[in-house]
Amino acid sequence: MELRHLQHFVAVAEDRHFTRAAERLMVSQSGLSASVRALERELQAPLFVRTTRSVMLTEAGRALLVEAERILAQVRAAREAVAAVQGVLRGTLSLGTEQCIAGVDVARLLARFRRRHPDVEIRLRQAGSGALAEEVAAGRLDLAFAVRPQTDTDQLRSVPLTSEPMTVLCHPTHPLADGGPVTPEDLGGEAFVDFHPDWGPRRTTDAVFTGAGVQRTVTLEVNDVHSLLDLVHEGLGVAVVPRHFGHKREASTLASLPFRGAAEYETVAMLPPQEATSPAARALMGLLTADVKDGVPAG
Known part of the structure; x- marks a missing residue:
């Protein structure tokens, strides 16, 4: 063959x-x-x-x-490893990420990587956490920043980046806006604005409501953060999102309430096994982990 x-x-x-x-x-x-x-x-x-x-x-x-993509990814990693030993990092860095991922400033991180390794071609793809996990495991992506998968596998490992609580955003005139922490039961009859089911915030929220035995209705489904905030701003629904979404400019006029009993929103870097990780992915992770150790905001 x-x-x-x-x-x-x-x-x-x-x-x-x-x-x-x-x-x-x-x-x-x-x-x-x-x-x-x-x-x-x-x-x-x-x-x-x-x-x-x-x-x-x-x-x-x-x-x-499935196997052909994995074999070709390993061949590419082998070639790039030889080039790295010779002192030059070449090839392609294929990176996936969810939108507005916590724990890493993707644009700034890639800019730093480009300055250090100008001979590496950078390819970036945005998608949901489930799709990104599949692409890393199949060898189509070198690494991805996403929400932690349920379990690591032989073809996928996760490196923790950060975790944060979920929060509830609603219009300031909403009956819950002046209250304290909100529970899933408090939101049982609400209309929700949320992401597609593959996205990390949606996965986290779905798990919380399922665990509480509370049914919820997502009437408005979006695939970007800004549309979600705009819809909540117009009073068309409430949203359960990672806390850092509330720091965005579009959220400044919204009421932000603690979400009691919610699981932590945990973001990770998803990579293939150590032996299949490309030199470019290792170099990018090196920049990221160095910042974390030095107390610098990731990226």
Whole structure:
């Protein structure tokens, strides 16, 4: 099995199209098709269901994709490790993060990394914690800043960054605005503004209400912090968010109430196993942990 066969297979799986994958790889479509057929012959299984417009992975193809991405990530890490030993950090740093993650200023951290390692290409992707965990475990991301997964696995480990309490935001005219700490029971009949279910704050809040046996209704679902704050500002619902969201300018006119009995919102850096962690990811974590030890705000 040749690495180029795996690279060609992964490209087709990502693009779901032979022509687009060939253009991206800068190879002929006939050569790409021959490469995938050679891989199918070796594995004695079809990897794609081909149609006139697109291709879809077979069950065997889906199983191979997980391992192929992991193998290619390890090969890339090996090449970059050799370059690092030679004194030059090269290659690509693929980073994932949730929006407004606590414990790290991602933009400032990446700017510092770029100044120290100008030969490394930085790629950044925002997504929910669940998707980021899957991409780190599959080798598509070098590391990600997100909410702690339920458990570490053989393919995913987490390094704690920070934790903070959750807080309730509501319009200042809301009946709860002048009260004290709020419990899940106090919010049982409220309409909520919240993120999509994959995002860390939503996962944390869902777990709290499920644990309390209180049903809640998310009527407005968003995928960015500023929209959430704007909707709460207009009195369209209440929101349970990490405490640092209340420090944003858009939240200055909102009532912020302690959320009693809520689990801590814990953010981490998610990485592959030590032996599969790329030199670029190690260098980035080195900058981050050095700041933490020195008492400097992360980033």
